[in-house]
Amino acid sequence: MEDQIFVSDLPSLDTLYPGKVTLDTRSGYSGFIVPREFLLEVSTEIHDVWGYDMLSSITGVDYFPEKMEVVYHFYRSLGGGALVLKVQVPRDDAVVPSIFSIYNGAEFQEREAWDLLGIKFDGHPDLRRILMWEGFEGFPLRKDWKEAYYEGDTKPFSSRWPEGVAEHSENKNIFNDNVKYPENFDPDKWIASGEEALYLGLQKSENGKDMETESIVINLGPQHPSTHGVFRMAALVDGEEIVDLKPAFGYLHRNHEKIGERNTFLQNMPFTDRLDYISSMSNNFGYALAVEKLMGVKPPERAEYIRVIMAELTRIESHFMSTGFLLNDLGAFFTPALYALKERELILDVFEAVSGSRMMCNYFRFGGVVRDLPAGIQETIKNLAFERLPGKVDELDQLLTENEIVRSRCMGIGVLTAEQAINLSVTGPILRASGVPYDIRRADPYSIYDRFDFDIPVFYHGDVYDRYLIRIEEMRQSVRIIQQAITQIPEGPVFEGKPQYQVRVPAGEAYGRVEAPKGELGFYVVSNGQANPWRYHVRAPSFINLTSLRQMCLKYKVADVIAILGSIDIVLGEVDR
Amino acid sequence: MQSEKINKPDINIPPELQSQVAITTLDRIYNWSRANSLWPMMFGLACCAIEMIITAASRYDFSRFGMEVMRPSPRQADVMIVSGTVTKKMVPQIVRLFNQMGEPKYVLAMGACASGGGPFKEGYNVVSGIDKFLPVDVYIPGCPPTPQALLHGLIILQKKIEKEKLADAEWYKKDFYEEIPVPILGPDLLDPRKYHLFKKEIDTTTEELVIESDAKGEEA
Numbered sequence: 001m002e003d004q005i006f007v008s009d010l011p012s013l014d015t016l017y018p019g020k021v022t023l024d025t026r027s028g029y030s031g032f033i034v035p036r037e038f039l040l041e042v043s044t045e046i047h048d049v050w051g052y053d054m055l056s057s058i059t060g061v062d063y064f065p066e067k068m069e070v071v072y073h074f075y076r077s078l079g080g081g082a083l084v085l086k087v088q089v090p091r092d093d094a095v096v097p098s099i100f101s102i103y104n105g106a107e108f109q110e111r112e113a114w115d116l117l118g119i120k121f122d123g124h125p126d127l128r129r130i131l132m133w134e135g136f137e138g139f140p141l142r143k144d145w146k147e148a149y150y151e152g153d154t155k156p157f158s159s160r161w162p163e164g165v166a167e168h169s170e171n172k173n174i175f176n177d178n179v180k181y182p183e184n185f186d187p188d189k190w191i192a193s194g195e196e197a198l199y200l201g202l203q204k205s206e207n208g209k210d211m212e213t214e215s216i217v218i219n220l221g222p223q224h225p226s227t228h229g230v231f232r233m234a235a236l237v238d239g240e241e242i243v244d245l246k247p248a249f250g251y252l253h254r255n256h257e258k259i260g261e262r263n264t265f266l267q268n269m270p271f272t273d274r275l276d277y278i279s280s281m282s283n284n285f286g287y288a289l290a291v292e293k294l295m296g297v298k299p300p301e302r303a304e305y306i307r308v309i310m311a312e313l314t315r316i317e318s319h320f321m322s323t324g325f326l327l328n329d330l331g332a333f334f335t336p337a338l339y340a341l342k343e344r345e346l347i348l349d350v351f352e353a354v355s356g357s358r359m360m361c362n363y364f365r366f367g368g369v370v371r372d373l374p375a376g377i378q379e380t381i382k383n384l385a386f387e388r389l390p391g392k393v394d395e396l397d398q399l400l401t402e403n404e405i406v407r408s409r410c411m412g413i414g415v416l417t418a419e420q421a422i423n424l425s426v427t428g429p430i431l432r433a434s435g436v437p438y439d440i441r442r443a444d445p446y447s448i449y450d451r452f453d454f455d456i457p458v459f460y461h462g463d464v465y466d467r468y469l470i471r472i473e474e475m476r477q478s479v480r481i482i483q484q485a486i487t488q489i490p491e492g493p494v495f496e497g498k499p500q501y502q503v504r505v506p507a508g509e510a511y512g513r514v515e516a517p518k519g520e521l522g523f524y525v526v527s528n529g530q531a532n533p534w535r536y537h538v539r540a541p542s543f544i545n546l547t548s549l550r551q552m553c554l555k556y557k558v559a560d561v562i563a564i565l566g567s568i569d570i571v572l573g574e575v576d577r
Numbered sequence: 578m579q580s581e582k583i584n585k586p587d588i589n590i591p592p593e594l595q596s597q598v599a600i601t602t603l604d605r606i607y608n609w610s611r612a613n614s615l616w617p618m619m620f621g622l623a624c625c626a627i628e629m630i631i632t633a634a635s636r637y638d639f640s641r642f643g644m645e646v647m648r649p650s651p652r653q654a655d656v657m658i659v660s661g662t663v664t665k666k667m668v669p670q671i672v673r674l675f676n677q678m679g680e681p682k683y684v685l686a687m688g689a690c691a692s693g694g695g696p697f698k699e700g701y702n703v704v705s706g707i708d709k710f711l712p713v714d715v716y717i718p719g720c721p722p723t724p725q726a727l728l729h730g731l732i733i734l735q736k737k738i739e740k741e742k743l744a745d746a747e748w749y750k751k752d753f754y755e756e757i758p759v760p761i762l763g764p765d766l767l768d769p770r771k772y773h774l775f776k777k778e779i780d781t782t783t784e785e786l787v788i789e790s791d792a793k794g795e796e797a
Contacts, residue, residue: 131702132666132702133666133762135762135763135764136762136764136765137764137765140701147699147700147701148701148765149698149699151699169698169699169705170705175771175774175775177705177709177766177768177771178665178694178698178701178703178704178705178766179765179766179767180765181763181764181765181775182764185763185764187761187763187767187772187775188772190761190763190764190767192761192762192763222667222670223620223649223670223674224649225619225649229621229622229623229626230621230622230667250664250666250702251664251666251667251670252622252623252661252662252664252667253664253666253702254623254662254664254697254700254702254703255697255699255700255701255702255703258700258701259697259699259700262699270696271696274623274624274696277623277624277627277721278627334634337634338634338635341630341631341634341635341636342634342635342636345631345636358628358723359624359627359628359721360624360720360721572623573623573624
């Protein structure tokens with residue numbers, strides 16, 4: 001019986017729960033509106049009865065001046081499209097029940113919505129600021145909150161264009177800096193707080209032990225060579241064993257979303273490069289898909305093939321990097337990483353040839369790609385896909401997979417079961433290493449992935465070793481896709497319509513998601529018909545995958561935490577945005 | 578080439594000793610050795626850090642210039658490469674790291690963000706360039722700078738070091754103690770060096786407000 005429910009499509013929720021759920025009838029919008037008093041009930045139902053077991057994204061939208069809206073995207077781990085729920089609350093009473101008890105993956109996303117939009121989640125176990133620090137004044141993503149360098153609501157600013165002369169923003173600020181303070185603020189009376197909340201939140205284990213031992217707090221980062229940037233965590237240890245662990249974020253919070261809402265749609269494209277700065281082509285892909293959904297355009301054939309080739313090259317490059325750096329974290333300092341980085345350089349050369357930049361490609365446009373492949377690069381890609389990369393992936397495999405130290409340090413470490421992974425909203429290689437065959441390229445196909453013959457590798461132990469193995473295997477599959485794409489790629493235009501600086505985007509909302517190297521990368525874009533997005537939210541895989549870090553680390557040793565963190569493969573640009 | 582530069586003594590060395598004896602000034606040999614064994618701090622902030630790693634890796638390999646030893650500890654590092662966006666939340670830690678480095682120390686602002694805020698300058702959590710807090714020796718443009726650009730920046734730094742004089746070196750002077758006050762996270766970033774300014778500004782704004790309200794009152 002249950003199988004039938006999973007396979008069949010869900011009847012419309014508003015007919016199933018009349019009085020509790022209504023259809024979102026605004027033009028360009030989809031999904032259902034739930035009053036906040038029924039949210040817990042309805043989400044329990046869709047989780048337990050209808051099989052929407054994965055919470056993909058929670059975000060808020062500030063429909064200034066009327067209301068706040070909290071948007072939930074749910075998916076089934078068996079594949080298929082999204083179920084979108086929305087809760088509307090007044091701006092001055094923005095309180096929503098927390099769904100943390102049903103979906104543990106909501107933990108950090110709800111904290112983010114509280115931090116940036118001031119939406120309170122009732123029943124959240126640890127509702128603190130996450131990206132900004134405790135004590136920061138205001139909720140930055142609210143439309144009536146203005147930053148210190150505020151110049152205008154939307155770009156292009158009239159002072160710069162068409163005839164304006166740019167002036168240094170510092171000169172307009174009374175402190176000659178990017179700061180603003182509440183009125184009559186006295187710095188002498190300020191007492192900094194917030195650090196204690198992080199440490200006090202660490203829970204001691206309650207199991208009765210024979211011997212009373214003292215547990216201590218270890219603080220790691222933000223300046224630490226193995227945190228892959230400026231990540232920070234506080235761990236409570238009992239001897240060598242991790243009792244509790246809390247990550248701390250925000251040391252690279254670059255205000256993507258606030259800047260993105262001032263930018264025009266196209267101006268956001270280069271900013272997406274800087275999210276997961278190792279795989280900029282995938283980021284372009286996700287954002288282009290979301291806006292194309294709104295605009296209703298479809299790129300021409302050749303552009304689709306180019307997109308797929310670039311996205312898969314990015315995946316290989318990113319997995320090379322993560323494998324190399326995992327080995328760095330295990331103590332094989334830089335020798336395996338040098339092998340991996342050498343191949344990455346060859347792929348970067350391709351990116352530089354097609355886009356002009358090694359890392360920040362800014363190559364995709366709404367309705368295609370910005371320019372065709374330059375002469376000769378098709379041969380280079382062919383060479384890479386057929387001659388060079390398959391052998392080099394094997395080489396890395398032979399060098400590392402059977403290595404005694406790699407095996408003993410990775411096997412059985414940081415185990416995450418399939419149920420835990422789904423409940424914690426984990427996506428990407430980590431989810432598949434835990435035995436869930438969920439890959440958006442197959443589960444909810446986008447672009448032209450349905451044309452290619454490739455496998456979704458799955459491993460079942462859910463430990464660090466499997467997370468390493470799956471990356472090696474995924475590189476092989478990506479090579480297969482590139483081999484097919486580069487031989488099938490047709491001639492023709494690479495852009496639909498006329499290139500323009502200002503795109504027309506009809507009012508509405510769209511959620512575009514791709515299988516980025518790190519997991520599900522989603523862009524939630526709301527347009528009100530103007531030249532700028534009203535809301536621009538990034539569902540960053542690295543950030544949400546970190547929700548599982550605590551679960552993975554419990555009961556393991558301090559030294560394993562570094563290996564586990566390396567196996568999650570985070571990129572701080574995306575974690576903090 | 579470097580050793581030729583050292584050996585310009587204006588003194589005639591007998592030919593049989595020429596390959597064994599070098600006569601030079603203390604400044605020159607001291608700076609030559611310092612400039613060619615710069616140890617960068619292993620410390621990455623954002624996108625630029627990836628290009629910094631690539632510069633250290635085999636293709637560009639900055640160990641050719643004596644910089645292969647990247648040290649995670651500030652105590653052992655000579656040059657801090659600020660590689661990426663400096664955020665308000667991170668800047669107290671960066672200033673603290675800089676304070677912990679031993680003299681002589683140098684700062685390289687790598688990329689647009691570290692130099693002046695870059696594409697993220699308008700952001701509410703972004704510091705408009707690390708030079709608001711630390712003395713920067715070399716700025717490297719780019720977003721991110723290519724490894725070649727970083728190498729070029731490091732070579733410029735070496736040239737700068739070679740021009741320094743021991744007699745003028747501040748860090749050998751008596752009572753030299755220069756610690757940059759660590760900024761505080763308040764309702765917004767608080768720079769202790771600006772407290773006086775802060776007070777003055779607040780006072781003038783309140784005075785203006787008072788005057789304005791008085792004027793309004795009179796009008797009414």
